[in-house]
Amino acid sequence: EIVLTQSPVTLSLSPGERATLSCRASQNIGNDFLAWYHQKPGQAPRLLIFGTSSRATGIPDRFNGSGSGTDFTLTISGLEAEDFAVYYCQRHGNSPPYTFGQGTKLEIK
Amino acid sequence: VQLVESGGAVVQPGRSLRLSCATSGFTFNFFGLHWVRQAPGKGLEWVAVISPDGDKKDYSDAVRGRFTISKDKSKDTLYLQMKSLRPEDTAVYFCAKDGGGGIGDFWGQGTLVTVSS
Numbered sequence: 431e432i433v434l435t436q437s438p439v440t441l442s443l444s445p446g447e448r449a450t451l452s453c454r455a456s457q458n459i460g461n462d463f464l465a466w467y468h469q470k471p472g473q474a475p476r477l478l479i480f481g482t483s484s485r486a487t488g489i490p491d492r493f494n495g496s497g498s499g500t501d502f503t504l505t506i507s508g509l510e511a512e513d514f515a516v517y518y519c520q521r522h523g524n525s526p527p528y529t530f531g532q533g534t535k536l537e538i539k
Numbered sequence: 540v541q542l543v544e545s546g547g548a549v550v551q552p553g554r555s556l557r558l559s560c561a562t563s564g565f566t567f568n569f570f571g572l573h574w575v576r577q578a579p580g581k582g583l584e585w586v587a588v589i590s591p592d593g594d595k596k597d598y599s600d601a602v603r604g605r606f607t608i609s610k611d612k613s614k615d616t617l618y619l620q621m622k623s624l625r626p627e628d629t630a631v632y633f634c635a636k637d638g639g640g641g642i643g644d645f646w647g648q649g650t651l652v653t654v655s656s
Contacts, residue, residue, distance in 0.1 A: 431600070463640065465641075465642045467583075467643075469583075473648075474633055474646035474647060474648055474649060475575075475583060475633070475643065475646055476646075477638065477642060477643060477644050480638065480639075480640075480642045480644075481640075486638075486644065516582075518582060518583050520583075520585075520641075520642070521641075522640045522641035522642045523640050523641060524640065525597075526585070526588055526597040526599075526641060527585055527597070527599055527600075528573070528585045528588070528641035528642075529585060530575075530582060530583040530584065530585060531582070532582045533582040533583075
């Protein structure tokens with residue numbers, strides 16, 4: 431089973447700054463993809479990115495996903511107050527398990 | 540699109556519990572559905588998925604053989620039957636609509652299951 435490791439565990443930034451979140455797979459995910467979600471306290475996760483780089487409906491273009499193989503990145507340009515949350519990556523594709531990373535907490539500096 | 544979970548409770552180890560997820564706003568028979576859980580203060584853990592027609596089901600290693608995912612097309616409702624519950628099954632359980640290839644594009648708000656003596 432592929433394990434996803436996210437880094438850093440916590441990222442402290444100010445509004446307006448750029449955030450770079452990493453998700454590394456324990457082996458090449460091949461023809462599968464990465465999805466990204468964020469989750470605020472007491473809320474359900476919200477899909478941001480699927481297919482490694484496609485934005486979900488209603489997600490602003492300051493969110494960008496990239497990567498291939500084992501290394502994937504979520505970049506958020508020009509952080510806004512609503513972006514501070516916990517971010518999870520997930521492997522998705524043809525077959526389960528649809529593993530999640532352990533999360534990165536993006537907090538206000 | 541709406542998904543509303545119910546059935547969460549406090550149960551003793553070894554007992555059983557069934558969760559429900561009532562759905563609306565999409566064609567139930569066209570989409571797969573997932574259960575994902577989150578232990579208190581922890582990250583997300585994928586649990587199970589069922590295919591649109593209900594014929595194909597897959598589970599995480601942690602629950603395979605103890606949990607059963609099912610769906611009732613007449614009620615547009617997803618279920619998770621949980622048996623032989625363990626303290627480590629304590630979590631908020633979310634249902635999610637499959638947006639294709641395993642992604643959850645719409646989620647419910649979750650229901651809390653606590654396994655404790």
